[in-house]
Amino acid sequence: MPTLLLPMPLRPYADNQRAVQVKGRTVREALQDLVDQYPRLKPHLFNGEGRLQPYIHVFLNGEDVRSLQGVDTPLEENAELRILPSIAGG
Amino acid sequence: MHPTPSTLTMQAPAREVGIAATVGRTPLIPLRHLARDLPPGVEVWAKAEWFNPSGSVKARPAWNILRTALAAGRLRGKRLLDATSGNMGIAYATFGAALGVPVTLTLPANASPERLAMLRALGAELILTDPLEGTDGAIEEARRLAEAHPDRYCYVDQYNNPANWQAHYLTTGPEILQQTEGRITRFVAGVGTSGTLMGTGRYLREHLPDVVILAVQPDGPMHGLEGLKHMPTALRPGIYDPTFPDGVIEVPTQAAYAMVRRLAREEGLFVGPSSGAAAWAALQVASQLREGVVVTIFPDGGDRYLSAPFWEEDA
Structure with missing residues (x-):
């Protein structure tokens, strides 16, 4: 089952967890399962049309999935996805 | 000098x-x-x-923090250390180079490539931290380094240093x-x-x-x-x-x-x-x-x- 690692600002919306096990054969399905498990995450990740916010970066094995096949990028069973925040003040 | x-x-x-x-x-x-x-x-x-x-804008607080630390003798024999999202680090590295003060910075590894290249060009030592922990993770790493190596680093802590707001x-x-x-x-x-x-x-x-x-x-x-x-x-x-x-x-x-x-x-x-x-x-x-x-x-x-x-x- 793929693992999704959450950045610090999103953890309060996911019971303060850093890593969440998700179901899905693509990045899209994995993110959908994440927000099904923790619905309070949804407005922070997706816009009103259900598209991933352009400033949310999802990395698979060190690569931004936008440089792969976007949210249609296929996932291995033991894939590790990371959602990265922008860099805050200072 | x-x-x-x-x-x-x-x-x-x-x-x-x-x-x-x-x-x-x-x-x-x-x-x-x-x-x-x-x-x-x-x-x-x-x-x-x-x-x-x-x-x-970070030129202002960086210079005020650096000059007050120098004037107080806090940088004698030490490296200036701070956590940064990029601009403050570029300012420290600029003035550190001009005044002969070595600079060490902690910053998240997902800082933009332009920023990392500038910091390296200016001669700063970079300690990249886990992007998942964001800037707060870089702050925690700077605190840890300062506690572990008090003789090596002068941690100037822009988030808690009054010379930051006083510059403005x-x-x-x-x-x-x-x-x-x-x-x-x-x-x-x-x-x-x-x-x-x-x-x-x-x-x-x-x-x-x-x-x-x-x-x-x-x-x-x-x-x-x-x-x-x-x-x-x-x-x-x-x-x-x-x-x-x-x-x-x-x-x-x-x-x-x-x-x-x-x-x-x-x-x-x-x-x-x-x-x-x-x-x-x-x-x-x-x-x-x-x-x-x-x-x-x-x-x-x-x-x-x-x-x-x-x-x-x-x-």
Whole structure:
């Protein structure tokens, strides 16, 4: 089952967890399962049309999935996805 | 070669401190086209902080922090250490190079490639931290290093160092008062460490008790406004007093990105996303006035973000 690692600002919306096990054969399905498990995450990740916010970066094995096949990028069973925040003040 | 402490003033002579002598005295530029639908008595001005050495507003606090640490003898035989999101580090590295002070920085590994390249070019030692932990993770790493190696590092801690906001009290505030000839009625500034807001705001409020001070922050914990902090979900800087501003304006990332594009194409101001957020907030404030002079801060230029996707319309 793929693992999704959450950045610090999103953890309060996911019971303060850093890593969440998700179901899905693509990045899209994995993110959908994440927000099904923790619905309070949804407005922070997706816009009103259900598209991933352009400033949310999802990395698979060190690569931004936008440089792969976007949210249609296929996932291995033991894939590790990371959602990265922008860099805050200072 | 370190200058003698008596010459380490905020505006020290160039023969003593080199490029650090050019900090501040940045232009104040009116938003002529973006503000054209406002009533004739309402003006919006932006302080063009990318004119500073090192290319950002951070020249002011970096120089004030460095000079006060040098004057107090705290840097003798040690490296200057701090956590940064990029601009502060570039400013430390610039003045550190000019004054012979070695610089070590902790910053998240997902800092933009432009920033990392600049820091390396200026000779800073970089310790990259886990991007998942964000800037707060870089702060924790700096604290850990300072505790583990007190003889090696002088941790100057921009988030809790009063020399940060005092830099703006000494320079940004007086410059704005003079450049507006005392006419400023609203001061609007983004918060990262909050030094700009707190220092400039304190100076302006002392001299113009009726001035309204407004803080700008992202509208949520996940945002694309590099350099700004969403205070409710971040480590709160010790220098930030949440009771100080008269109000807080929350800016959606997409609105700030759209404003960045408009500033470039309609005003010829090629700036970064925190400037877009500042302009959006300042124009919101101005739209509610019948008369007044709104001043905001544009922290840096757009060239640091050329690899970012927001220059395209659909970003």
